[in-house]
Amino acid sequence: MSLYDDAVLVLKAYENEDGDQAELRQFYLDHLAVHPDDGMWKACTDGHVTASALVIDPSRGRVLLTLHKKLQMWLQMGGHCEPGDAALAAAALREATEESGIPGLTLLPGGPVRLDRHPIPGPCTQHLDVQYAALAPEDAVEAISDESLDLRWFPYDEVAAVADESVVRLVEATRKRL
Template sequence: MEALAGYEPRTEAEAADVARVRALLGPGGDPWARSTPLHATASALIVHPPTGRALLRWHARQRAWLQVGGHADPGEADPLAVALREGHEETGLDDLVPWPDGGVVHVVVVAVPAGGDEPAHEHADIRFLLATGTPEAARPEKPGAELRWLSIVDAQAATSEPNVRETLARAGRLLG
């Protein structure tokens, strides 16, 4: 994944996660293969720069307010493209663009609890920021997947996940 080629982790914990993600990229493997206990995912925090707000989505399986994102579809290999597709699917926003420059903003390995016939596993999540100019157009993809536009501070208070709070903090610094 070229997206990680020049990425520099900001903390020791993130450095360990980046090392695990880079190990997934070794020869002969598919980092996106859902059949492995650790596999790549891509996500994005959607922001509305004029108001400094971020969009969070309720994820029932994790029982938490999180960013949008998920797994690559067959044939996908670009994490930014995955984040853009997932962002559109989960919010209905059709004007999403990489912001401010399309670079990776955070890399984190996240534990995912077992659900249905899927065992517990880990996501090697590669995170981006996406911007919209039409926040009022956001619509949940399904019942129970509520969306909320919040200030960075309110979004940090709403999520129970420290790694999402860190992604929000990084977005907040960029939003000014």
């Protein structure tokens, strides 16, 4: 199965009806139908599907955020799908592992936690982010990657003070899923 096929199946199965999630789900599916060859890749300037994962440590009531080098914002780990990614979940887990430096992350069961469509600077106009949550092992030790200026654990109630609404909504949805 191709990454495109996996993305379509994941999106068709996605059932989070909070707020605008049903509308976003359909937008993503329509976008992929119009862009079957490039809708998963950075080269698609009309926008492309990305995969991210919020790294969470529920035993300590905290999440790991990265200070994104280009955007200068505290965000969850994530980014572009790559040709070697067999599935959206695998892309999200790869990105979370690479950007956090934490081996042994596991995705929270149940598929994506949220969808988030956001504009981006550059020739591409938007990211169609499929957002997962990744559980950190008890002995997790983070390591800053080349894509980050900083990594930091934040207690749940401090996220709103440092991150935008999309991250806050992702934290809330993840906590509900737990």
